[in-house]
Amino acid sequence: MSATARDTELTATELALQSEVREFLAAELPRGSFVPGLGMVGGRDPEFSRKLAQRGWLGMSIPAEHGGAGRSAVERFIVVEELLRWGAPVEHHWNADRQIAPILARYGTPEQRRRFVDPICAGELSFALGMSEPDAGSDLAAVATRAVKVERGWRVNGTKIWTSGAHESDWFIILCRTSDEEDRRQGLSRLIVDLHGEGVTVKPIEFLDGTSEFNEVSMVDVFVPDDLLVGEVGAGWSQNVAELVYERGGPERWLSPYLLVEQLLREHADGLPDAYAAVVADATAAWWAMRRLSLQIARKIDRGEAPAHESALVKDIGTRFEQKLVADLLDVAEQDVVEDEPGSFRGLLFAAVLNNPAWTLRGGTTEILRTIITRGLR
Numbered sequence: 001m002s003a004t005a006r007d008t009e010l011t012a013t014e015l016a017l018q019s020e021v022r023e024f025l026a027a028e029l030p031r032g033s034f035v036p037g038l039g040m041v042g043g044r045d046p047e048f049s050r051k052l053a054q055r056g057w058l059g060m061s062i063p064a065e066h067g068g069a070g071r072s073a074v075e076r077f078i079v080v081e082e083l084l085r086w087g088a089p090v091e092h093h094w095n096a097d098r099q100i101a102p103i104l105a106r107y108g109t110p111e112q113r114r115r116f117v118d119p120i121c122a123g124e125l126s127f128a129l130g131m132s133e134p135d136a137g138s139d140l141a142a143v144a145t146r147a148v149k150v151e152r153g154w155r156v157n158g159t160k161i162w163t164s165g166a167h168e169s170d171w172f173i174i175l176c177r178t179s180d181e182e183d184r185r186q187g188l189s190r191l192i193v194d195l196h197g198e199g200v201t202v203k204p205i206e207f208l209d210g211t212s213e214f215n216e217v218s219m220v221d222v223f224v225p226d227d228l229l230v231g232e233v234g235a236g237w238s239q240n241v242a243e244l245v246y247e248r249g250g251p252e253r254w255l256s257p258y259l260l261v262e263q264l265l266r267e268h269a270d271g272l273p274d275a276y277a278a279v280v281a282d283a284t285a286a287w288w289a290m291r292r293l294s295l296q297i298a299r300k301i302d303r304g305e306a307p308a309h310e311s312a313l314v315k316d317i318g319t320r321f322e323q324k325l326v327a328d329l330l331d332v333a334e335q336d337v338v339e340d341e342p343g344s345f346r347g348l349l350f351a352a353v354l355n356n357p358a359w360t361l362r363g364g365t366t367e368i369l370r371t372i373i374t375r376g377l378r
């Protein structure tokens with residue numbers, strides 16, 4: 001991955017945007033007024049999403065003629081980085097802004113853009129992602145959800161699993177089989193499905209701590225009209241691959257435990273014990289390098305490239321770093337982690353210990369990412 005100084009530094013205009021977002025967050029969401037979250041699972045607050053939209057910070061890199069703000073992927077990177085560093089409630093708009101709007105801007109019909117991209121950019125719509133199935137996770141080409149052509153649309157049957165946020169979202173986009181081909185990656189298509197529609201059942205799956213964030217979604221004879229097919233019939237696989245560039249290379253893959261460190265420093269303003277200082281020094285060096293890699297991906301997207309291998313690399317390095325940081329902090333904490341006041345270092349560490357096993361799984365496992373990276377090296 002070659003880089004120039006311009007690729008890995010922010011320009012004066014970009015730095016001004018960074019300051020603007022920091023001022024907005026300090027005013028709109030002062031520290032202490034909310035329980036901060038770890039990375040992209042910072043909670044759901046449609047009102048906050050709408051406020052971001054009013055500033056033009058949703059759908060940022062979508063061209064203006066397609067309903068977006070017509071800014072750059074780097075500008076979106078800056079806004080996202082600040083939101084995650086703050087632990088802001090981003091879940092309501094997260095998937096819609098990161099993946100659905102760009103995909104519909106690229107493959108959608110004018111009518112789909114009007115119907116979905118406009119309200120996504122206004123912070124009005126939330127989307128879940130229906131890729132994984134009980135027997136198709138890493139091996140996505142094995143999806144068994146089937147859509148059969150009927151008059152004016154498709155009849156869909158199948159079950160999706162691990163569908164984050166489906167219980168609180170409006171729509172989800174599914175990968176499904178529309179024909180049987182020798183190459184399993186052919187014959188897959190993508191449909192937009194109403195999560196409140198007839199025949200759709202959303203069943204939350206409980207985490208160990210009793211909370212639920214993801215779901216099993218079953219579809220029995222669900223009718224999806226023709227105008228909710230995304231792009232061409234049979235082009236689902238290539239769309240999905242294109243989308244992973246947006247999903248894997250961003251700050252959410254290395255900033256999940258950021259607040260832990262910030263809170264630790266705040267609670268030790270008069271001097272950090274040496275053992276913690278060593279962990280924080282390591283983390284700072286790693287963040288510096290990963291941020292530059294991640295920023296380069298945003299620059300490449302702005303140049304019209306599709307850096308799939310680089311995105312996989314950022315997710316692999318980033319999420320393994322995140323897990324190591326939690327383990328190192330836990331080692332130093334030297335006590336059983338008990339749930340403490342939410343937002344305190346110990347409260348955040350407790351949440352990180354419960355959540356971090358998922359960080360290398362969601363969005364593609366480490367093993368799968370390494371396969372992609374290896375192919376990119378050939």
Ligand SMILES: Cc1cc2nc3c(=O)[nH]c(=O)nc-3n(C[C@H](O)[C@H](O)[C@H](O)COP(=O)(O)OP(=O)(O)OC[C@H]3O[C@@H](n4cnc5c(N)ncnc54)[C@H](O)[C@@H]3O)c2cc1C
Nearest residue numbers: 129130131132137138162163164358361362363364365367
């Ligand atoms: C918190 C969280 C949120 C998620 N949200 C969503 C969501 O919103 N939408 C969605 O569609 N999915 C979601 N997922 C699912 C996630 O994408 C899958 O869990 C992931 O792709 C792995 O699939 P699997 O669980 O079926 O594991 P499997 O594919 O069964 O893999 C099991 C193990 O085998 C390894 N393995 C599998 N194949 C290979 C291979 N070819 N070579 C080497 N090793 C291999 C894997 O790395 C893994 O360690 C979420 C998962 C988590 C943890």
